[in-house]
Amino acid sequence: MxxxxxxxxxxxxxxxxxxxxxxxxxxxxxxxxxxxxxxxAAKQKSRANYAVRYAYKQIGDPYRYGGTGPGSWDCSGLAGGSWRKAGVKLPRTTQQIYRAVKFKVSWKGAVAGDLLFFYGGKSHMGIYVGNGYMIHAPGSGRRVKKVKLNSYYKRNFSGAVRPGY
Incomplete structure (x- = not known):
C-alpha cells in the first residue's frame, strides 16, 4: 500500500x-x-490603400462593358484592376468576386479599399474610398467617378467584401 x-x-x-x-x-x-x-491586417491595409490610390488615378476614364483597363473599365474590371495593381488577384465578374472573397463586411463596417455591391444580383460594385464615398464605373456613356454614398446606394446595397486577407 x-x-x-x-x-x-x-x-x-x-x-x-x-x-x-x-x-x-x-x-x-x-x-x-x-x-x-x-x-x-497591416499588409491588407497597405494593399487596400494602394488599390484606392490606383482607383483615384482612373477617374475620368470611360466606361466600357467588359473593360479591364487600362484606359476603359466596367465596374468589376475597375475593382479587379485596382486590387491587381495592389498584388491581389480577383475573379472577373461582380458575382464571382463576391463569392471568392471570404471576408464579408457590413455597410457600417466598410473601410477604404472594401468592395461594395449593389442590387439583388450584386450586378454593380464600387471601391469604398472612405468618408462615405466610393469610386465606380457607372455605366455606358459615362466615366469612372467618385460618388457620395447617399440613401439611393444604401437602399440598393447588397453586401461588401474586404480583399487581401
Whole structure:
C-alpha cells in the first residue's frame, strides 16, 4: 500500500510542473497568433490603400462593358484592376468576386479599399474610398467617378467584401 501511494504521489509531482510549463507556451502561441494577425491586417491595409490610390488615378476614364483597363473599365474590371495593381488577384465578374472573397463586411463596417455591391444580383460594385464615398464605373456613356454614398446606394446595397486577407 505504501508503494502505490508513493507511485501516485510521484505521478502527481511530475504532472504538476508539466501543466504549469504548458501555460506559458499557450500564452506564447496566442501572442504569436495575434502578431501574425496584426501583420496580416497591416499588409491588407497597405494593399487596400494602394488599390484606392490606383482607383483615384482612373477617374475620368470611360466606361466600357467588359473593360479591364487600362484606359476603359466596367465596374468589376475597375475593382479587379485596382486590387491587381495592389498584388491581389480577383475573379472577373461582380458575382464571382463576391463569392471568392471570404471576408464579408457590413455597410457600417466598410473601410477604404472594401468592395461594395449593389442590387439583388450584386450586378454593380464600387471601391469604398472612405468618408462615405466610393469610386465606380457607372455605366455606358459615362466615366469612372467618385460618388457620395447617399440613401439611393444604401437602399440598393447588397453586401461588401474586404480583399487581401
Amino acid at each position: 505504501v508503494t502505490s501511494a508513493a507511485t501516485i504521489g510521484a505521478s502527481l509531482l511530475v504532472a504538476g510542473p508539466v501543466q504549469a510549463a504548458a501555460a506559458p507556451q499557450q500564452a506564447a502561441t496566442v501572442s504569436a497568433l495575434t502578431s501574425v494577425s496584426k501583420a496580416r
